[in-house]
Structures are given as C-alpha cells and as structure tokens.
Amino acid sequence: MTDRVLVARIGAPHGVRGEVRLFVFTEDPAAILDYDPLTDATGRTRYRITALRAAKDHFVARFANVADRTAAEALTNVDLYVPREALPAPEDEDTFYHADLIGLAVEDEAGARIGTVTALHDFGAGDILEYAPALPGIRAKTLMVPFTRAAVPVVDVKAGRLVVAEAFVERRDPEPEAGEDKDG
Structure with a gap:
C-alpha cells in the first residue's frame, strides 16, 4: 500500500486565462475539490483548485497562482496526489483503490x-x-x-x-x- 494516491492529471491549457484540462480519477469527480492541497509526484509542490467545471470528457480547472496560458502550459501532464489517509475507507469488500x-x-x-x-x-x-x-x-x-x-x-x-x-x-x-x- 502506498502513502499517497493519484487522484488527477493536469492536461493541456484550456484557453488563454490560465485554465487547464483536468482528468479526475476519483469515483465522484467533484470530490477532487475536497482534497486541498493536492501535491505533485515529489510531494513538495502544492496545488489548490479555485474553480472547476465539467467539460465533454474532462474537467476545466483553475489553480491558484496560475494566471495565464504560459503558466498553465507548465502544468501539462502533472499528476496530482493526496495522502492515503485523506481518502475515505472503501465502502465494501469489493471496492479497492x-x-x-x-x-x-x-x-x-x-x-x-x-x-x-x-x-x-x-x-x-x-x-x-x-x-x-x-x-x-x-x-x-x-x-x-x-x-x-x-x-x-x-x-x-x-x-x-x-x-x-x-x-x-x-x-x-x-x-x-x-x-x-x-x-x-
């Protein structure tokens, strides 16, 4: 068992105002907002979602301190993690992370x-x-x-x-x- 769990991946920028495509891996995608802050693979860089809306096959997210497309491009393909203990226990014996x-x-x-x-x-x-x-x-x-x-x-x-x-x-x-x- 790992101490951190992958919950989302940042995709390409969406528009020019710093928004990004966000691919969420939680059972309830809106639950991603419950995990604050999210961290990258190193665990050192923190990310906070300030806005989230559904799109066709992904979400569009705005992150704190990301104000333009250039800053959003730097986040492409960043995996987002939460501490294992922040996740709820599986509901039953047939549910697994x-x-x-x-x-x-x-x-x-x-x-x-x-x-x-x-x-x-x-x-x-x-x-x-x-x-x-x-x-x-x-x-x-x-x-x-x-x-x-x-x-x-x-x-x-x-x-x-x-x-x-x-x-x-x-x-x-x-x-x-x-x-x-x-x-x-």
Missing part, C-alpha cells in the same frame, strides 16, 4: 505466482487488470485480464495477493498464425 492493487502478487487458483499487478485501466468497457507475467514461456511484457469477479475471484490486499481464474491464465506465448513470423 487502484494504488492498493498495484504491486500485488498475481496467483493462479492453485496458489502459484504468475505475476505482479502493474496497472488498472478502464477503456470504457469495464476495468482491466494489467500484470507483468512471471511464468516461463511468456515473452509479453504485460498481460491483461478483465477485473471482474469471474476473472479475478480473490483479492486479498492485506495478504498482498490476488487470484486469476484458470480460464484467464496465459501459460505460454501463443503459436504464430500461418504466414506470421515467430519474432513478431
């Missing part, structure tokens, strides 16, 4: 280690768990499985592990298709 899952051991149903969680994604059709495989014969740098109860029936954050159902475990690289070269 992504930060709590990153680094967990990935095991098969027999208990054999098959990898380590590297990321969680949501490409629009539900959460996807990405992990770095630890099995011989797998050349892929990472593998992905749906983050559903069917694919990942056990998540034990305290024990530092989760289980991927056998039907979703990749045991070796697939054979190349006819006419495909083995090296890619």
Whole structure:
C-alpha cells in the first residue's frame, strides 16, 4: 500500500486565462475539490483548485497562482496526489483503490505466482487488470485480464495477493498464425 494516491492529471491549457484540462480519477469527480492541497509526484509542490467545471470528457480547472496560458502550459501532464489517509475507507469488500492493487502478487487458483499487478485501466468497457507475467514461456511484457469477479475471484490486499481464474491464465506465448513470423 502506498502513502499517497493519484487522484488527477493536469492536461493541456484550456484557453488563454490560465485554465487547464483536468482528468479526475476519483469515483465522484467533484470530490477532487475536497482534497486541498493536492501535491505533485515529489510531494513538495502544492496545488489548490479555485474553480472547476465539467467539460465533454474532462474537467476545466483553475489553480491558484496560475494566471495565464504560459503558466498553465507548465502544468501539462502533472499528476496530482493526496495522502492515503485523506481518502475515505472503501465502502465494501469489493471496492479497492487502484494504488492498493498495484504491486500485488498475481496467483493462479492453485496458489502459484504468475505475476505482479502493474496497472488498472478502464477503456470504457469495464476495468482491466494489467500484470507483468512471471511464468516461463511468456515473452509479453504485460498481460491483461478483465477485473471482474469471474476473472479475478480473490483479492486479498492485506495478504498482498490476488487470484486469476484458470480460464484467464496465459501459460505460454501463443503459436504464430500461418504466414506470421515467430519474432513478431
């Protein structure tokens, strides 16, 4: 478990008056206003949102001490964090913070280690768990499985592990298709 949690990423400037696009990762995006101040990856630079409004697929935010487009451009791609203790406890046993899952051991149903969680994604059709495989014969740098109860029936954050159902475990690289070269 990490002591700081990523809650947003600053995007490109929006207009010329110092506003930026803001991509919020909290379950309730408006909750980003409850976390003051936010910090960057180093934990040393603090950011305070002074205005926030919804846009098509992001938010538009104004930060204190950012008065023009040049200052806003300097913030592009800055990740914003909050202390772990500032977040509410998960509501139930099926709710997890992504930060709590990153680094967990990935095991098969027999208990054999098959990898380590590297990321969680949501490409629009539900959460996807990405992990770095630890099995011989797998050349892929990472593998992905749906983050559903069917694919990942056990998540034990305290024990530092989760289980991927056998039907979703990749045991070796697939054979190349006819006419495909083995090296890619």
